[in-house]
Amino acid sequence: MNSYIAGCSETGDGIYIDPGAEVGRVIETAERLGVRLTKIVGTHAHLDHAEGVAEAKEKLGLPYWLHEAELYNLQNMPAAAQGYGFAVPEVPEVDGYLVPGESLAVGNLVFEICLTDGHAPGNITLYRPGSDGEAGHAIVGDALFAGSIGRTDLYMGNAKTLLESIRTQLLTLPPDTLVFPGHGPETTIGHEMAANPYCQPGAENLLG
Numbered sequence: 001m002n003s004y005i006a007g008c009s010e011t012g013d014g015i016y017i018d019p020g021a022e023v024g025r026v027i028e029t030a031e032r033l034g035v036r037l038t039k040i041v042g043t044h045a046h047l048d049h050a051e052g053v054a055e056a057k058e059k060l061g062l063p064y065w066l067h068e069a070e071l072y073n074l075q076n077m078p079a080a081a082q083g084y085g086f087a088v089p090e091v092p093e094v095d096g097y098l099v100p101g102e103s104l105a106v107g108n109l110v111f112e113i114c115l116t117d118g119h120a121p122g123n124i125t126l127y128r129p130g131s132d133g134e135a136g137h138a139i140v141g142d143a144l145f146a147g148s149i150g151r152t153d154l155y156m157g158n159a160k161t162l163l164e165s166i167r168t169q170l171l172t173l174p175p176d177t178l179v180f181p182g183h184g185p186e187t188t189i190g191h192e193m194a195a196n197p198y199c200q201p202g203a204e205n206l207l208g
Protein backbone atom coordinates (compact mmCIF):
# COMPACT_ATOMS: atom_id res chain seq x y z
CA MET A 1 0.00 0.00 0.00
CA ASN A 2 1.02 3.63 -0.38
CA SER A 3 1.66 6.02 2.49
CA TYR A 4 1.94 9.68 1.57
CA ILE A 5 3.54 12.81 2.97
CA ALA A 6 1.86 16.06 1.93
CA GLY A 7 3.92 19.10 2.83
CA CYS A 8 3.76 22.86 2.37
CA SER A 9 6.93 24.17 0.72
CA GLU A 10 6.36 27.61 2.28
CA THR A 11 5.97 26.69 5.96
CA GLY A 12 7.51 23.19 6.00
CA ASP A 13 4.42 21.76 7.72
CA GLY A 14 3.21 18.37 6.57
CA ILE A 15 0.83 15.50 7.23
CA TYR A 16 1.47 11.76 7.25
CA ILE A 17 -1.28 9.96 5.37
CA ASP A 18 -2.05 6.28 6.04
CA PRO A 19 0.71 4.82 8.22
CA GLY A 20 0.73 1.19 7.15
CA ALA A 21 4.07 -0.54 6.93
CA GLU A 22 7.54 1.06 7.00
CA VAL A 23 6.72 3.82 9.45
CA GLY A 24 10.40 4.42 10.20
CA ARG A 25 11.17 4.87 6.51
CA VAL A 26 8.39 7.43 6.06
CA ILE A 27 9.55 9.41 9.10
CA GLU A 28 13.13 9.40 7.74
CA THR A 29 11.84 10.57 4.37
CA ALA A 30 9.99 13.48 5.98
CA GLU A 31 13.15 14.46 7.85
CA ARG A 32 15.23 14.27 4.68
CA LEU A 33 12.71 16.46 2.85
CA GLY A 34 12.67 18.97 5.69
CA VAL A 35 8.96 18.40 6.35
CA ARG A 36 7.77 18.94 9.93
CA LEU A 37 4.93 16.46 10.38
CA THR A 38 2.03 17.92 12.36
CA LYS A 39 -0.80 15.42 11.99
CA ILE A 40 -1.51 11.80 11.00
CA VAL A 41 -4.47 11.41 8.67
CA GLY A 42 -6.24 8.23 7.57
CA THR A 43 -8.05 7.93 4.23
CA HIS A 44 -9.79 4.97 5.90
CA ALA A 45 -8.91 2.40 8.57
CA HIS A 46 -8.41 -0.93 6.85
CA LEU A 47 -5.53 -2.87 8.39
CA ASP A 48 -3.07 -2.08 5.58
CA HIS A 49 -3.66 1.67 5.96
CA ALA A 50 -3.73 1.93 9.75
CA GLU A 51 -1.63 -0.85 11.29
CA GLY A 52 1.30 1.56 11.73
CA VAL A 53 -0.69 4.41 13.28
CA ALA A 54 0.04 3.48 16.91
CA GLU A 55 3.78 3.28 16.14
CA ALA A 56 3.70 6.57 14.22
CA LYS A 57 1.79 8.29 17.05
CA GLU A 58 4.29 7.03 19.60
CA LYS A 59 7.34 8.05 17.56
CA LEU A 60 5.99 11.42 16.46
CA GLY A 61 3.63 12.39 19.29
CA LEU A 62 1.01 13.53 16.79
CA PRO A 63 -2.80 13.40 16.68
CA TYR A 64 -4.58 10.97 14.38
CA TRP A 65 -7.60 12.06 12.39
CA LEU A 66 -10.00 10.08 10.25
CA HIS A 67 -13.67 9.87 9.32
CA GLU A 68 -15.91 8.79 12.20
CA ALA A 69 -17.48 6.05 10.05
CA GLU A 70 -14.10 4.26 10.08
CA LEU A 71 -14.13 3.52 13.81
CA TYR A 72 -15.49 0.03 13.18
CA ASN A 73 -12.67 -0.79 10.77
CA LEU A 74 -10.13 0.65 13.20
CA GLN A 75 -11.43 -1.39 16.14
CA ASN A 76 -11.63 -4.46 13.89
CA MET A 77 -7.92 -4.36 12.95
CA PRO A 78 -6.82 -7.03 15.47
CA ALA A 79 -9.54 -9.44 14.28
CA ALA A 80 -8.69 -8.72 10.64
CA ALA A 81 -5.00 -9.33 11.32
CA GLN A 82 -5.77 -12.62 13.05
CA GLY A 83 -7.92 -13.64 10.10
CA TYR A 84 -5.02 -13.03 7.72
CA GLY A 85 -2.48 -14.61 10.09
CA PHE A 86 -0.62 -11.27 10.46
CA ALA A 87 0.89 -9.75 13.60
CA VAL A 88 -1.90 -8.18 15.67
CA PRO A 89 -1.53 -4.38 15.71
CA GLU A 90 -2.31 -2.00 18.54
CA VAL A 91 -5.53 -0.02 18.00
CA PRO A 92 -4.62 3.68 18.18
CA GLU A 93 -6.70 6.40 19.77
CA VAL A 94 -8.45 8.81 17.43
CA ASP A 95 -7.91 12.49 18.18
CA GLY A 96 -10.21 14.18 15.68
CA TYR A 97 -12.67 13.50 12.91
CA LEU A 98 -12.41 14.45 9.25
CA VAL A 99 -15.75 15.83 8.12
CA PRO A 100 -16.68 15.85 4.42
CA GLY A 101 -17.34 19.37 3.20
CA GLU A 102 -14.82 20.82 5.63
CA SER A 103 -11.23 21.59 4.73
CA LEU A 104 -7.89 20.49 6.12
CA ALA A 105 -5.09 23.05 6.20
CA VAL A 106 -1.47 21.92 6.01
CA GLY A 107 0.68 25.02 6.28
CA ASN A 108 -0.59 27.13 3.39
CA LEU A 109 -2.04 24.13 1.54
CA VAL A 110 -5.78 23.65 1.84
CA PHE A 111 -7.35 20.26 1.10
CA GLU A 112 -11.06 19.75 0.65
CA ILE A 113 -12.37 16.67 2.46
CA CYS A 114 -14.66 14.63 0.18
CA LEU A 115 -16.51 11.40 1.03
CA THR A 116 -15.67 8.66 -1.50
CA ASP A 117 -17.41 5.74 0.21
CA GLY A 118 -18.32 2.34 -1.19
CA HIS A 119 -14.96 0.66 -0.52
CA ALA A 120 -15.16 1.61 3.15
CA PRO A 121 -17.90 3.71 4.80
CA GLY A 122 -15.59 6.59 5.67
CA ASN A 123 -13.05 6.46 2.83
CA ILE A 124 -12.24 10.12 2.26
CA THR A 125 -10.45 11.91 -0.55
CA LEU A 126 -8.21 14.87 0.17
CA TYR A 127 -8.43 17.23 -2.80
CA ARG A 128 -6.30 20.26 -3.36
CA PRO A 129 -7.41 22.30 -6.39
CA GLY A 130 -4.75 23.37 -8.85
CA SER A 131 -3.83 26.99 -9.53
CA ASP A 132 -1.83 29.03 -12.03
CA GLY A 133 -1.53 26.18 -14.50
CA GLU A 134 -0.47 23.74 -11.77
CA ALA A 135 -2.52 20.53 -11.59
CA GLY A 136 -4.60 19.72 -8.53
CA HIS A 137 -3.94 16.75 -6.26
CA ALA A 138 -6.37 14.09 -5.04
CA ILE A 139 -5.36 11.53 -2.42
CA VAL A 140 -8.16 9.01 -2.79
CA GLY A 141 -7.48 6.06 -0.48
CA ASP A 142 -8.86 2.86 -1.98
CA ALA A 143 -11.74 4.43 -3.93
CA LEU A 144 -9.97 4.60 -7.30
CA PHE A 145 -6.83 2.91 -8.65
CA ALA A 146 -5.06 3.24 -11.99
CA GLY A 147 -7.27 1.06 -14.19
CA SER A 148 -9.44 -0.28 -11.37
CA ILE A 149 -11.40 0.48 -8.19
CA GLY A 150 -11.30 -0.69 -4.59
CA ARG A 151 -12.84 -3.98 -3.52
CA THR A 152 -16.36 -3.82 -2.17
CA ASP A 153 -16.70 -7.11 -0.30
CA LEU A 154 -15.52 -5.82 3.10
CA TYR A 155 -17.51 -4.17 5.93
CA MET A 156 -20.13 -1.81 4.47
CA GLY A 157 -18.63 -2.11 1.01
CA ASN A 158 -21.06 -1.41 -1.83
CA ALA A 159 -20.08 -1.40 -5.50
CA LYS A 160 -22.92 0.85 -6.65
CA THR A 161 -22.10 3.35 -3.90
CA LEU A 162 -18.44 3.30 -4.94
CA LEU A 163 -19.22 3.94 -8.62
CA GLU A 164 -21.51 6.81 -7.58
CA SER A 165 -18.81 8.28 -5.31
CA ILE A 166 -16.26 8.10 -8.12
CA ARG A 167 -18.68 9.76 -10.57
CA THR A 168 -19.79 12.56 -8.30
CA GLN A 169 -16.63 13.28 -6.30
CA LEU A 170 -13.72 12.34 -8.58
CA LEU A 171 -14.71 12.37 -12.27
CA THR A 172 -16.03 15.92 -11.74
CA LEU A 173 -12.49 17.14 -10.95
CA PRO A 174 -10.37 18.73 -13.70
CA PRO A 175 -8.88 16.05 -16.00
CA ASP A 176 -5.29 17.04 -15.21
CA THR A 177 -5.82 16.39 -11.47
CA LEU A 178 -3.10 14.06 -10.18
CA VAL A 179 -4.56 11.03 -8.38
CA PHE A 180 -2.64 9.32 -5.57
CA PRO A 181 -4.28 5.96 -4.78
CA GLY A 182 -3.89 3.72 -1.76
CA HIS A 183 -2.33 1.03 -3.95
CA GLY A 184 -0.38 1.10 -7.20
CA PRO A 185 0.92 3.96 -9.30
CA GLU A 186 -0.35 7.52 -9.46
CA THR A 187 -2.59 8.53 -12.34
CA THR A 188 -4.81 11.42 -13.46
CA ILE A 189 -8.57 11.88 -13.58
CA GLY A 190 -8.41 12.33 -17.37
CA HIS A 191 -6.50 9.10 -17.84
CA GLU A 192 -8.98 7.14 -15.74
CA MET A 193 -11.93 8.71 -17.58
CA ALA A 194 -10.41 7.47 -20.83
CA ALA A 195 -9.01 4.09 -19.82
CA ASN A 196 -10.61 2.80 -16.60
CA PRO A 197 -13.59 0.52 -17.37
CA TYR A 198 -15.19 1.48 -14.04
CA CYS A 199 -15.20 5.15 -15.03
CA GLN A 200 -17.31 4.59 -18.15
CA PRO A 201 -21.09 5.06 -18.51
CA GLY A 202 -22.84 1.79 -17.72
CA ALA A 203 -20.02 0.52 -15.52
CA GLU A 204 -22.72 -1.07 -13.33
CA ASN A 205 -22.81 -3.82 -15.97
CA LEU A 206 -19.29 -4.84 -14.90
CA LEU A 207 -20.47 -5.58 -11.37
CA GLY A 208 -22.11 -8.90 -12.25
Ligand SMILES: [Zn+2]
Nearest residue numbers: 044046120142
Ligand atom coordinates in the same frame (compact mmCIF):
# COMPACT_ATOMS: atom_id res chain seq x y z
ZN1 LIG B 1 -9.04 -0.40 2.02
Ligand SMILES: [Zn+2]
Nearest residue numbers: 001048142182
Ligand atom coordinates in the same frame (compact mmCIF):
# COMPACT_ATOMS: atom_id res chain seq x y z
ZN1 LIG C 1 -5.81 -0.70 0.93
